[in-house]
Amino acid sequence: MRREPPGMSAGASRLPATERASDGGSRYRLRDLFTPLDTLLVSGGDPRLALDPRDRVNAYGCAPSPSPEIWNFASSTASPISKAAYDRAALAREELVHKCLFDEVEVAFDARCEDMRDELRGHLQLSPRVDIVFSPSGTDSQLQALFLARAVLGAPPVTIVVGADQTGSGTAYTARGHHFSSMTASGISVRKDGAVAGLAGDGIALPLLDTALGTAMRPDADAPVLRAVEATISRGAPVLLQIMDSSKLGWRAPSAACLDEIARRWPGKIQVVVDACQARLGRRRLRSYLERGYMVLMTGSKFFGGPAFSGALLVPKGLSRAIDRVDGIAPGFFDYAGRSDWPKAWTTLRSRFERRPNFGQWLRWEAALAEIGSYYAVPGDFRTKALAELAAGIDSMIALSPSLQAVPAVHEKAGVDDEEFAQATIFPFTLLRDGRPVSIAETSAVHRALAADMNDGISGSAADRQVAAQRCLIGQPVRLERQDDAPQAVLRLCVGARLVTEAWSADEAQARRNLQHVLDRIAHVLVKIELLLDRAAGAVSPDTPILGV
Numbered sequence: 001m002r003r004e005p006p007g008m009s010a011g012a013s014r015l016p017a018t019e020r021a022s023d024g025g026s027r028y029r030l031r032d033l034f035t036p037l038d039t040l041l042v043s044g045g046d047p048r049l050a051l052d053p054r055d056r057v058n059a060y061g062c063a064p065s066p067s068p069e070i071w072n073f074a075s076s077t078a079s080p081i082s083k084a085a086y087d088r089a090a091l092a093r094e095e096l097v098h099k100c101l102f103d104e105v106e107v108a109f110d111a112r113c114e115d116m117r118d119e120l121r122g123h124l125q126l127s128p129r130v131d132i133v134f135s136p137s138g139t140d141s142q143l144q145a146l147f148l149a150r151a152v153l154g155a156p157p158v159t160i161v162v163g164a165d166q167t168g169s170g171t172a173y174t175a176r177g178h179h180f181s182s183m184t185a186s187g188i189s190v191r192k193d194g195a196v197a198g199l200a201g202d203g204i205a206l207p208l209l210d211t212a213l214g215t216a217m218r219p220d221a222d223a224p225v226l227r228a229v230e231a232t233i234s235r236g237a238p239v240l241l242q243i244m245d246s247s248k249l250g251w252r253a254p255s256a257a258c259l260d261e262i263a264r265r266w267p268g269k270i271q272v273v274v275d276a277c278q279a280r281l282g283r284r285r286l287r288s289y290l291e292r293g294y295m296v297l298m299t300g301s302k303f304f305g306g307p308a309f310s311g312a313l314l315v316p317k318g319l320s321r322a323i324d325r326v327d328g329i330a331p332g333f334f335d336y337a338g339r340s341d342w343p344k345a346w347t348t349l350r351s352r353f354e355r356r357p358n359f360g361q362w363l364r365w366e367a368a369l370a371e372i373g374s375y376y377a378v379p380g381d382f383r384t385k386a387l388a389e390l391a392a393g394i395d396s397m398i399a400l401s402p403s404l405q406a407v408p409a410v411h412e413k414a415g416v417d418d419e420e421f422a423q424a425t426i427f428p429f430t431l432l433r434d435g436r437p438v439s440i441a442e443t444s445a446v447h448r449a450l451a452a453d454m455n456d457g458i459s460g461s462a463a464d465r466q467v468a469a470q471r472c473l474i475g476q477p478v479r480l481e482r483q484d485d486a487p488q489a490v491l492r493l494c495v496g497a498r499l500v501t502e503a504w505s506a507d508e509a510q511a512r513r514n515l516q517h518v519l520d521r522i523a524h525v526l527v528k529i530e531l532l533l534d535r536a537a538g539a540v541s542p543d544t545p546i547l548g549v
Contacts, residue, residue, distance in 0.1 A: 029105070030097065030100050030105060032359065033093060033096060033100065033105070033359065037065075037086075037089060037093060037363075039064075040093070040359050040360055040363055041064040041081070041089065041307060041360060041363055041364060041367075042058065042064050043358075043359060044136055044185050044186075044358035044359060044361045044362075045136045045137065045309045045360055045361070046139075046180075046184065047182065047183055048060075048137075048181070048308075048309070049308065049309055049360075051063075058078070058308065060074070060078035060308055060473075060476070061473055062079065062080045062081070062307070062308060062473075063080060064307070065086060066080065066081055066083045069471065070451070070471045070472065071471070071473070071521050071524075071525065072472070072473050073472065073473065073474045073475075073493050073494050073522065073525065074475050074476070074492075074494055075302055075303055075304075075305055075475075075494040075496030075497075075498075076248060076278060076302060076426050076475040076476075076492050077473075077475045077476045077492075078301060078308040079301070079305040079306070079307070079308075079473075079496060079498070080307075080473070081306070081307040082305065082367075082370075082371065082498060084370055084371075084374065085307070085366075085367035085370040086367065087370075088366055088367055089366045089367045089370075092362075092363065092366040096108055096109065096112060099112075105357065106339075106340075106355040106357060109340055109362065110339070110344070110355075112362070113134060113340045113341075114343070117131075117132040117134075117343060119373075120132060120312070120369065120372070123369070123372045123373055123376050124283055124286060124372075125287070126287065126314070127287075127290075127317070129316075129317035130315065130316060130317060131314075131315040131343045131345065131346070132313070132315070132343060133148075133313040133315060133341055133342055133343065134340075134341045134361065134362075134365060135185075135311035135312065135313065135337070135341060135361070136309055136310075136311060136358060136360070137299070137309045137310075138168060138277035139168050139170035139171070139174055139311070140185060140311050141277075141297045141298075141299075141311040141313045142168075142170070142273075142297060143177070143180075143199070143333065143336050144336070144337065144341075145242075145273045145295050145297060145313055146159060146175075146177055146240060147199060147329075147330060147333050148313075148315065148323050149271045149273070149295075150199075150330075151322055151325075151326040152271050152322050152323065153269075153271055154238075155237070155238055156237075157201065157238045157239055157240040157271065158201065158202045158204060158232045158237045158238070158240070159175040159176065159201065159239075159240045159242060160203075160204045160225070160228050160229060160232065160239055160240070160241050160242065161175050161203060161204065161242045162206050162225055162241070162253050162254060163206070163207070163208045163243075163244030163247045163251065163253060163275070164205035164206055164207055165205075165208060165209050165481075166207075166208055166247035166249055166478065167242075167277075171242075172203075173192070173193055175205070176200060176201060176202065176203040177195060177196050177200040177201050178193050178194060178195055178196060178200060179192055179194050179196060184336055185336070185358065185361065186335055186358070188335045190335070196330060196332035196333060196335075196336075197331045197332030198328070198329075198330025199333055202237075204228050206228060208221060208244070208247060208251055209481065211481050211482055211483040212483045212484075214482060215408070215480055216407075217251050221253040221254055222253070222254045222257070222258035225241075225253070225258055226258065229241065229262055230265075233266050233269055233270075238269050238270065239266075239269065239270045239271070240271050241270050241273070242273050242274075242275055243272060243273075243274050244274075245276050245280075245281055245289075246276075246278050246280045246281070246426070247278075248475070248478050248492070249407060249426060249492070250278075250280065250409060250424055250426035250427075250428070272289075272293070272294040272295070273295040273297060274294050274296045274297065276289075276296050276297060277297050277298055277299045277311075278302045278303055278426075279298050279300075279302050279303040279304055280421055280425050281421050282417065282418040282419030282420065282421045282422075283419065284417050285417070285418050285419075285421070286314075290314060290316045291316070293319070294316070295315055295316070295319070296313070296314040297311070297312075297313060298311075298312050299311050299312065299368075300312070300364070300365055300367075300368025301364070301368060302496075303425065303497055304368055304371045304372045304496070304497045305368075305371045305496045305497050306364060306365070306367050306368025306369075306370075306371050306372075307364045307367050307368070308364075309361070310361065310364040310365045310367075310368045320343075320346065323346065323349065324345075324346040324347065325348060326348075326349060329349075329352055334352075334354070338353055338355070338356035338357065338358060339355050339356065340357060340358075341353075341358075371497055371498060371501070374497075374498075374501045375500060375501050378500060378501055378504045379504075380419070380420070382500075382504055382511065383420045383500055384419065384420040386499075386504075386511075387420045387421070387423040387425060387500065388423050389515050390495050390499065390515065390518060390519065391423045391424050391427075391495070393519040393522070394427045394493055394495070394519075395424075395427065397519075397522060397523055398427060398429050398493075398526070401529075401530065402432075402530075403431055403432050403433065403529065403530055404431065404432065404526065404529070405430045405432055405437075406427070406429050407428035407429060407430065409424045425494065425496070426475070426493075426494050426495075427492060427493040427494070427495075428490045428491070428492045429490065430443075430491075431443050431446060431529070433533060437488045439486075440479065440488065440489040443488075443489035443490075443491060444477050444489065446491075446529060446532050446533065447491060449532050450471075450472050450473070450525065450528060450529070450532075451471055451472065453468075453469045453470075454469065454528070455468050455469035457535075458531055459535070460531070460535075467528050467531060468528060468531055470524060470528065472525050472528070474492060474493055474494070474525065475491060475492030475493070477489035477490065477491055478490045478492070493522060493525070499518050502514070503517075
């Protein structure tokens with residue numbers, strides 16, 4: 001495989017390695033840590049992190065430094081970094097530089113990553129027996145889960161993906177052990193959809209959308225899961241079952257009853273991994289998954305609002321012994337992980353990987369931990385109240401808007417207490433004109449226009465121009481297939497942790513005013529959508545100048 005030259009884009013590369021260590025690992029010089037912080041924050045990831053040379057934002061519209069002027073309701077996709085998180089990353093870098101004056105960079109970095117595992121376990125109230133594997137993104141974590149499942153099950157599994165139509169786009173590749181991009185986070189060029197050497201296998205995609213019902217979740221979501229598992233086991237293959245909690249539209253599947261039946265019928269033949277990359281589940285529910293022996297995929301960059309691309313795989317302690325003793329490692333998988341990604345307790349497995357610090361991944365997690373800690377420092381009663389009040393307000397505004405149609409929410413009420421996440425935090429809707437959904441192209445153009453200052457693009461009153469000028473981010477369009485009609489796109493208003501953190505006040509009246517201020521901003525966003533649809537009058541396309549595309 002070909003390694004890129006040093007001059008490649010920062011968003012797609014690793015930082016340059018220096019001389020080789022005697023054990024085959026990469027030695028990083030201290031000077032690498034003096035790279036500008038903004039550059040570090042977008043390093044060590046795949047091309048999705050690359051900054052547009054004109055606007056200096058990534059594909060999600062987020063800059064590497066704080067952008068407080070942009071209103072953010074896009075946590076299902078990505079969030080701009082906050083000042084508090086940016087300051088934490090800056091301080092963490094300063095502290096590591098100081099430690100590296102007295103120790104090797106790799107040794108100091110490894111120790112800091114282990115401290116971060118302890119901090120994350122503390123915030124999530126996890127047992128010390130839960131292991132944490134860091135990665136550049138939730139998509140990379142899916143490859144880690146596949147690699148570990150092979151060790152636990154003793155044979156290459158078939159991956160069954162529940163909610164394949166509402167997970168990250170890379171899952172279609174990672175489920176089969178294929179490269180999901182043209183470059184890995186360690187800066188190695190690969191062929192997208194090519195097999196990861198030694199890791200490739202079969203995958204089964206199970207969608208959640210009922211195409212015959214438009215935008216609704218299929219009512220029998222458990223049935224295809226059971227059929228797929230039964231058919232795969234009958235062929236003699238073990239299963240890696242990736243379940244959904246929650247999807248891009250806030251859906252979860254299969255049900256707890258379905259998972260109980262699977263455990264009863266096929267013990268020892270299935271490893272479950274939970275796609276919780278959105279991190280929209282209560283801590284008790286999270287612990288219940290781990291107690292059942294499930295691995296859990298999560299990120300610090302969705303609900304929690306850390307900068308895009310900070311992945312983690314939570315591993316219940318019962319799996320660690322089998323994992324650490326794994327003999328054969330897929331050769332292509334070495335391109336996706338470094339030694340510090342693995343817990344220190346996994347000494348045997350760690351020794352097989354290069355000492356390759358990923359400074360960008362680390363700093364993005366430092367920023368995410370700042371957000372996670374701030375969120376859980378807010379009293380639980382207020383977190384619950386805030387999410388409930390915001391949910392009620394957003395539902396009401398979408399229902400009253402003539403050009404928006406809500407996508408039905410689906411929540412499983414039975415089973416584990418989901419704490420504040422009993423409330424929806426993702427609010428999907430379609431755009432309408434004359435009662436019919438607008439095209440995918442127009443929906444995408446409206447989404448992009450929301451992030452732009454449209455003061456010059458929309459004529460009207462001073463109030464209208466003020467609304468049009470405000471830049472705001474909402475969740476990217478999700479394409480939904482329909483059985484007897486053209487596909488349509490769904491946009492999403494999202495409530496993230498930062499909205500709750502910033503609204504909290506010990507003064508109850510002030511906290512109430514803060515929540516109302518959030519709802520006022522959301523109303524502003526919906527008015528801007530109405531203005532864009534009205535002024536465009538059906539003439540919007542991806543190339544329409546009026547939308548600033």
